[in-house]
Amino acid sequence: MESTTLSFENFHNHGELFANLxxxxxxxxxxxxxxDLPEAMGMEYDQYDTxxxxxxxxxxxxxxxxxxxxxxxxxxCGIYTYMIRDAQMGLLDTIPQDLLYGPAPVDERVWExxxxxxxxxxxxxxxxxxxxxxxxxxxxxxxxLGAVRVLGLVPALWTKFADRLGxxxxxxxxxxxxxxxxxxxxxxxxxxxxx
Numbered sequence: 248m249e250s251t252t253l254s255f256e257n258f259h260n261h262g263e264l265f266a267n268l269x270x271x272x273x274x275x276x277x278x279x280x281x282x283d284l285p286e287a288m289g290m291e292y293d294q295y296d297t298x299x300x301x302x303x304x305x306x307x308x309x310x311x312x313x314x315x316x317x318x319x320x321x322x323x324c325g326i327y328t329y330m331i332r333d334a335q336m337g338l339l340d341t342i343p344q345d346l347l348y349g350p351a352p353v354d355e356r357v358w359e360x361x362x363x364x365x366x367x368x369x370x371x372x373x374x375x376x377x378x379x380x381x382x383x384x385x386x387x388x389x390x391x392l393g394a395v396r397v398l399g400l401v402p403a404l405w406t407k408f409a410d411r412l413g414x415x416x417x418x419x420x421x422x423x424x425x426x427x428x429x430x431x432x433x434x435x436x437x438x439x440x441x442x
Contacts, residue, residue, distance in 0.1 A: 248307045248376065250384035255298040264311075266290060268304045271311035275364040280426060294327045295361065301388055305380045312369040313381045316362040317389060320352050320398065329359045331400055331432060346400065346432050347420040358389050360399035360435075382412045386437060395438050403429040415439055 251261060258265035269290035276282045276291050284291050299322040305313040318329045327333055332351035334342035369377055389397050398419060409416040420432035 248305065248312070248373065248380060250303060250305045250380040252384060252388045253302040253304060254300075263309065264304055264306060265302070267306070267309060267311050268302055268314050269296075271314060271366050272362055272364060274368075275366060276362070279367055282426065293362075294324060295322070295330055297322065297324050299324075301392070303381060303384045303388060305377050305384070310368070311366055312373070312377045313365040314362065315360050315364075315381060315385050317385065317392070317397070318359045318361065319355065319392070320357045320359055321355050328353070330361045331359055331398055334400075342400070342425060343423050345421070346423060348418075352398065356393060356395045358392060358394045358397050360385060360389075360397050360401075363399065363401060378412060382414060386414075386435075390437055395436070397435040397437065398432065399435065400430055400432050403431040405431075405433065 251264060253261060253265050253268065269292060273286055273289060273291035277284055277286055285293060295316065295318050300316050300318045303315045303317065304311055320329055320332065322329050326338065330339070331346065332353070333339050334346055335344055335351045337344050365374065365377055385397070403422045405416070415436040416433045417436070418431055419434040422429050422431045
């Protein structure tokens, strides 16, 4: 098992991995969660999948076990910036505007994590290892990009696993139900991991 961070600059070096990640996202978000999201050629995508973003994939022999997208909070593409800020600005009707306790940051040292998933096909016996690989690669990538903090909208139960995952997490917003799942914005402090 390995983890790879993909970008528009390097995805051509990784064969089908980039496309397979978007196929796995479709399976997780459209097929399993029944979310109404854009799709093409068997892949899920949205307005935040731009050259500004990075994608972390945990995989083995071409099979995607998990993934996450990182987007700088300084990103801008037309009217869109990043998912959490756009929700707060009222641009997304599927996420409540009051998802954060304060204003969404626009700071080159803060990145957003989104489209976090673990494939349903991931064997139960390796799920803990998959989570560890995903979080380790996300943290390393964010730090390499200059981030001191990652802001994410995650299932609320993730805060219970923060210590086990080695994350310094604090709530950044209220718990809210979205599509039958309790979610919460969290802030992940990376400053203790900079050494």
